[in-house]
Amino acid sequence: MSTATSAQPMVQLGGIRKSFHHLDVLKGVDIEVGNGQTICIIGPSGSGKSTLLRCINHLELPDAGVVVVDGEVMGYTEKKGRLVAVRAKDIDRQRRTVGMVFQRFNLFPHLTALENVALTPRQVLGLSRKEANALAEEQLARVDMLSRKDAYARQLSGGQQQRVAIARALAMKPKVILFDEPTSALDPELVGEVLQVMKDLAAEGMTMVVVTHEMQFARECASEVVFMDGGRVVEQGSPDEIFGSPRHERTRAFISRVAHETAASG
């Protein structure tokens, strides 16, 4: 809580609830992400952290609660004391301010790395092919993938694909980027290159919400760590607080279990 108040809020989640087939996945979640902050959401599988992330850009529609990004309510507009759902084209516009990076990369396999990055700017920002390609090359250079710009996804390693996916998100100049377990599908030796790109982004002041199992990354880069379990935020605080002196028993159990696993595998 201490650090969140220092920055202007970029993403605010209030009272988010979501259930799938009578299974309550999110039971009322409030989180605030300050401008330029990196928030890491950790927690056991099934704790609802990925669903929460997907609620931010309305890939999942919350059953209740609101998402506010840079002051604007996602997916709704306030009319006569009610929140009225906006049209598809407005939600598309809102989503452009929120980048997303997926666990399984989801690059478009029929397009080259460059085309993957240039496609959306070209389609929605009205850029010419030349302008869009220039923008795409600039973003690929940021993730050190410019040399492979003409490669298709199948010709790239998982780490390279994920870096292209990050460039694709960056090309829309988002105000915040959501990372959904960005390194979970990678071979261990490829995790580092992706985390490095994310560290650089955090250092540049990009606002980021990261669902991750990489405790080391959370410890080093997070401005704030959120521990979720059973569809609720159990504890939130600075990395030192969460990893050093967790207040809740469940947090403590999770941290020691994960630390144990990391020690065993490393």
Next chain:
Amino acid sequence: MTSTAHASPGEIADPSIRSARLARLASLPLKKHAHPWRWLSGAFIIAALVFVVRAFARGDIEWSEVAAYLFDDRILEGLGQTVQLAVICTLLGTAIGIGVAVMRLSRNPVASSVAWFYVWIFRGTPDLLQLLLWFNLALVFPTLTIPGVWEARTIDVVTPFVAAVIALSISAGAYIAENVRGAIAAVDHGQLEAASALGLPKRSTFRKIVMPQAMPSLIPAIGNHAIILLKLSSLASVISYTELMGSAQEIYYVNARVVELLFTIAIWYLVATSLAGVLQYYLEKWYGRSNVVTRTNSLDRATARVLNRLRSGTKGA
């Protein structure tokens, strides 16, 4: 020969491996499967073919007449009509198929039921019946009217050609719709999520993400329909449209060389359908260039070999 060839024995180079048994086993020659049944069944089928060909060669057919009519003006004219009909119906059928598939997959219950109903009707009734119904539209609606703008006698509008185009396109569209639906549904859901997250509008997502990935698995189906339509166009002869079949009939009604003319047009149908197959091969290659879907079978490989040989042949000349 190759199937029974013996591979040369192996030798263990690593001196640290001292197992005598392993060394002896590694030194044994390898013998592959001999496949005697392939040779036997192949010989049997060739014998059967020779018998059939010989029977036809000796039968009561004037083969010189088959050759003589091959480049007859009326036959070539009919061939042109057949190809024209098939091309138009393939294109229209594909357009209809994509549209109907999108409606079928739509969340709008009205659109999706209309699409279901369309497929149900036109896939469930014979093409010949549909053709006759469209041709006889004038019996139901003597005149076609757009109030205040346009009016015409149905008979003048729905000519045999128009009736054939409408009937065959609509029927092909019903089949192709099902293929398109399958191809679209097979596109990974993560692709749609990535597009949504980028804020790519629905239309762009469909055009730039979904269809390009659905196409490789769709091309074989559309190619198949092009071939079916080349053949189905012969039905149009029933409503007095002189495509290839109709032209042959007009000739043999006069000279009674029925079987000869049927063989003549059979050759042209084979030529046309084979060329459609070649076109399909190139389309598949074009859409498969990023290798989203790679599917090759022995026939594709055979086609590729023939085409490569033709190309290198023309280059050499």
